[in-house]
Each structure stands twice: as structure tokens, then as C-alpha cells.
Amino acid sequence: MKKRLLTFVLLAGISFAVHPLYAADQTTESKVPVAHKEQKDVHRTLWGTKKSPYVRKVLITLEEKKAPYKLEGILPEKLLKATNQKIPEVFLKISPFGKIPAYQEINMTDHKEFSITESSVIMNYLNETIEETPLRPNDPKGNARVSWFMTYGNDVVAPLTYKILFEKVIKPNFLKEKTDTALVDNILKEELPVVLDFLEKTLADNRAWIADTKNFSLADITIASHLITLSTTGLNLDETIGEKRPNLLQYMRKILNRPSVKKALG
Ligand SMILES: N[C@@H](CCC(=O)N[C@@H](CS)C(=O)NCC(=O)O)C(=O)O
Known part of the structure; x- marks a missing residue:
């Protein structure tokens, strides 16, 4: 009963969690x-x-x-x-x-x-x-796109990646429960590809950053943080993204090379 309650609360947490072609006059x-x-x-x-x-x-x-x-x-x-x-x-x-x-x-x-x-x-x-390095653009449209991708990251990407983390890491290591491998396989085969395809299509539109901002933004931090979860569950991120999504592969490599991300992961 206690375990069931814990599982429920953790999953409820998931649902809570759950997203330089810019105008020339964009300031940061x-x-x-x-x-x-x-x-x-x-x-x-x-x-x-x-x-x-x-x-x-x-x-x-x-x-x-x-x-x-x-x-x-x-x-x-x-x-x-x-x-x-x-x-x-x-x-x-x-x-x-x-x-x-x-x-x-x-x-x-x-x-x-x-x-x-x-x-x-x-x-x-x-x-x-904090004034240093603005992480949202100044114009309302760009700012709205950043909010949109933050929401997409938290509401659509995270429920999938977090479920994999829950099944592969939290259940066996903390709750002493077995991983539901069928559930993980289904996410990896059916649900996650839809998200990855969408991100690939978005980035294929020749944009440097996911919300089409001139600079790295809170949207990139959100999307990347949730995708990085895949590698913390033992999956190979490059292989999971796959060669048929070159833009997303390049985007994630670029983000993983940022000193901020290296420090956060280190
Ligand atoms: N919507 C929250 C989600 C935070 C969250 O669910 N964190 C997990 C750890 S990764 C947690 O604290 N789970 C325990 C719980 O749900 O009680 C946020 O964005 O901060």
C-alpha cells in the first residue's frame, strides 16, 4: 500500500512536470x-x-x-x-x-x-x-516561443523521459521494485520517436536554437535537460536520437559542450 502511494505520488510529480533568424532588432x-x-x-x-x-x-x-x-x-x-x-x-x-x-x-x-x-x-x-547572460529574448513573440517550448518540454517530453528514469533507476534502486520493461520499450518504440521527430523537424528549419531565438535560452535548457535524462538511465543518447535525426544530434552535441552543461552534469 505504502509502495503504491509512493509510486502514485512520483507519477503525479511527472504530470506536474509534466518547451539567427530572429528580427534584426532583437536585443538580449x-x-x-x-x-x-x-x-x-x-x-x-x-x-x-x-x-x-x-x-x-x-x-x-x-x-x-x-x-x-x-x-x-x-x-x-x-x-x-x-x-x-x-x-x-x-x-x-x-x-x-x-x-x-x-x-x-x-x-x-x-x-x-x-x-x-x-x-x-x-x-x-x-x-x-540576475543580469548576466539573459536567457529570454526581449521581444514578445520570441519570448512566447521560449515559454511554449518550456511547456512542451515539461508537459510532453518530461513525462516520457522521467517515466524511463522512474522505471530503470528509481524503481530498482530506491523502491526495490522491478522495472516494467514492456512500458519502457513502448515509450522508446512508440512514444519517444514522435517527440524526437518533432524536435528534428523544428531544428531542420535552419534554426540554431529550439525556440528560434538568437541566443541559447530557457527553452533550450528545458528540452536538453529532459533529453539528457535518457543518458542517465543507461541509454546511449546519440543512438536513441538516431542518425536519421542529424539536426537534433548536432543540437544536443552543441548543448552538451557548453561549459554550463558540463558543470551541471559533472
Ligand atoms: N514540476 C516540478 C517537478 C519536480 C519533481 O517532480 N521532482 C521530482 C524529482 S526529479 C520529485 O521531487 N519527486 C518526488 C515527488 O513527486 O514527491 C518541477 O518542475 O520542479
Whole structure:
């Protein structure tokens, strides 16, 4: 019964999670005023593990922003419980549902604390409050495309890649349950190819970045973070994408070579 509840909650988490041909006058500045001074003396802590695709999204964002931060290693509450580990009270304060990632910052000037969960919310907050390397374009259309691909990544890509992670890694290693290999095979043969074909078609349109922005954006971080999950489950990412999707292959290689991504994965 306990196991069933845990499985349900984890799967519910999935559904929560679940996306330079640009106008010449595109600037890379965020329209949202940046709280420069306020953000200078801020201590940031990210709670989670590098193995989580949602934590990965925030880690890459922090690295792109060149923002100092501390990664406080922790598993989600459900997995801590399943493995009889202590759940720090402070973690539940900043992450009321015990999910990761959870983000916390302390302003060292006035000692005020702020915390928030939900990977996309954290990413947007970091982008709005840290001036370095804007990760959303300034024009409304480009910005809307970034939001669209972030949503597609979280609502369509992640439920598939996370299910594979759940079956191949979480179930055998944490829940002591067997992998449903038929389910994984079906995702790999039937469901994932539809997503990969869509991404290939999108990139074949001669665009450098998934949301057709001039620069790397939160959309790229979202899509790539969820696809990288495949390699953390023991699959070969290149082989899974396949030679018949050359644009997606090249796109993922380009992203995997970014220092921010290397650091987030390292
Ligand atoms: N929508 C959330 C999803 C986060 C999420 O589901 N994280 C997983 C770990 S990868 C988790 O904490 N699962 C435990 C749970 O669902 O209780 C986000 O984007 O941050």
C-alpha cells in the first residue's frame, strides 16, 4: 500500500512536470528590471540532486548566469522515506511537498530569506533577477516561443523521459521494485520517436536554437535537460536520437559542450 502511494505520488510529480533568424532588432536584454544591488550580496542554495532532470534545469541556469550558489544534496521526501533516511525540517519548510528542486536565497544586506520551488519558476526568477547572460529574448513573440517550448518540454517530453528514469533507476534502486520493461520499450518504440521527430523537424528549419531565438535560452535548457535524462538511465543518447535525426544530434552535441552543461552534469 505504502509502495503504491509512493509510486502514485512520483507519477503525479511527472504530470506536474509534466518547451539567427530572429528580427534584426532583437536585443538580449530582459524587460524585467534587474535588481542589481539587491542581487549582489545574495547567498543562493539549491536543494536537490544532479540526477534529477528538474534540478538539472536550474543548475544549468545558475551556471549560465555565473551566479555563485551552493548545491545542498538531497533526495525528494518520498525517496528519503522509502530509504529510511532523515528528512531535514528546513527542507520541508522551503519545499512543502518535499519535491526537488527547491531554491533558497538569503540577502546578506537585510538578512531576508526567500524560497521557492518548481524548476521553471526558479529559472524565470533567476533570469529576471540576475543580469548576466539573459536567457529570454526581449521581444514578445520570441519570448512566447521560449515559454511554449518550456511547456512542451515539461508537459510532453518530461513525462516520457522521467517515466524511463522512474522505471530503470528509481524503481530498482530506491523502491526495490522491478522495472516494467514492456512500458519502457513502448515509450522508446512508440512514444519517444514522435517527440524526437518533432524536435528534428523544428531544428531542420535552419534554426540554431529550439525556440528560434538568437541566443541559447530557457527553452533550450528545458528540452536538453529532459533529453539528457535518457543518458542517465543507461541509454546511449546519440543512438536513441538516431542518425536519421542529424539536426537534433548536432543540437544536443552543441548543448552538451557548453561549459554550463558540463558543470551541471559533472
Ligand atoms: N514540476 C516540478 C517537478 C519536480 C519533481 O517532480 N521532482 C521530482 C524529482 S526529479 C520529485 O521531487 N519527486 C518526488 C515527488 O513527486 O514527491 C518541477 O518542475 O520542479
